[in-house]
Amino acid sequence: MPETASPASGRLSRSLALIITEGLAPTLLVGVFLLAQPLLTPGVTWLQSITAAVFTVGLPFALLLWLKHRGAVTDHHISVREDRAPVMAFAALSLGIGVLLLMFLQAPAELFGAMGAIFIGLVLCLLANLVWKLSVHSAVAAYIALALLAPVPALGPALALLLASAVGWSRVRLKAHTPEQVLAGHAVGCLVFAVSLLLP
Known part of the structure; x- marks a missing residue:
C-alpha cells in the first residue's frame, strides 16, 4: 500500500510553497532586477533605475492593491484569470510612460533593452491570459x-x-x-x- 504524506509534512511543504510564491513574486523579482541595474549595467544611474521600477511595478502594484481593497480582484496574485487583463494593460501603459521619462533622463540603451524585454513578456502574458491562465x-x-x-x-x-x-x-x-x-x-x-x- 503506497505511503501517504503525513499532515505535518504536508503543512511544511505548503508553508515552503507560500514562502517561495511570496518571496519570488513577479513584482518583487522585476522590482529588484530593475533597482539593481546600476550594479549590473554600466551607465545606469539610481534615478533611472528607480524611475524604471516605479513605473514598471510600483504604480501597477499600487493599482492592484487598490482594486483588491475595493473587492474588484480576489487577491494580489489575481488568481481569477478574467481579472488580469485590466491590471496587465495598465502595467503596459505605465511601463510605456516610464520609457518616455527614461528617454528624458537619457538612460543608456541597455536599460531600454531590459524594459523592452519586460514589455514583451507582459504583452505575451496578457494575450495568453485572455484565453488561458x-x-x-x-x-x-x-x-x-x-x-x-x-x-x-x-x-x-x-x-x-x-x-x-x-x-x-x-x-x-x-x-x-x-x-x-x-x-x-x-x-x-x-x-x-x-x-x-x-x-x-
Whole structure:
C-alpha cells in the first residue's frame, strides 16, 4: 500500500510553497532586477533605475492593491484569470510612460533593452491570459533567473533552472496553476530572455 504524506509534512511543504510564491513574486523579482541595474549595467544611474521600477511595478502594484481593497480582484496574485487583463494593460501603459521619462533622463540603451524585454513578456502574458491562465509567476521567474544567472560561468543556467523550477513547484503545490500552465510560463520567460539578447 503506497505511503501517504503525513499532515505535518504536508503543512511544511505548503508553508515552503507560500514562502517561495511570496518571496519570488513577479513584482518583487522585476522590482529588484530593475533597482539593481546600476550594479549590473554600466551607465545606469539610481534615478533611472528607480524611475524604471516605479513605473514598471510600483504604480501597477499600487493599482492592484487598490482594486483588491475595493473587492474588484480576489487577491494580489489575481488568481481569477478574467481579472488580469485590466491590471496587465495598465502595467503596459505605465511601463510605456516610464520609457518616455527614461528617454528624458537619457538612460543608456541597455536599460531600454531590459524594459523592452519586460514589455514583451507582459504583452505575451496578457494575450495568453485572455484565453488561458498562464503562470505569470513562472514566466517572470524564468526570465529574471536567466537574465541574472545565465552569465555566471558553469553553474549559471543550472541555478536559473533551479530557481524557476522552485517557483513553478510552489504554484502547483498551492493549486494556483496546473503543471501545463507553469511550463507554458517557463516557455514564455525563456522566449523573452532569448529576444532580450537581440535587444540593445
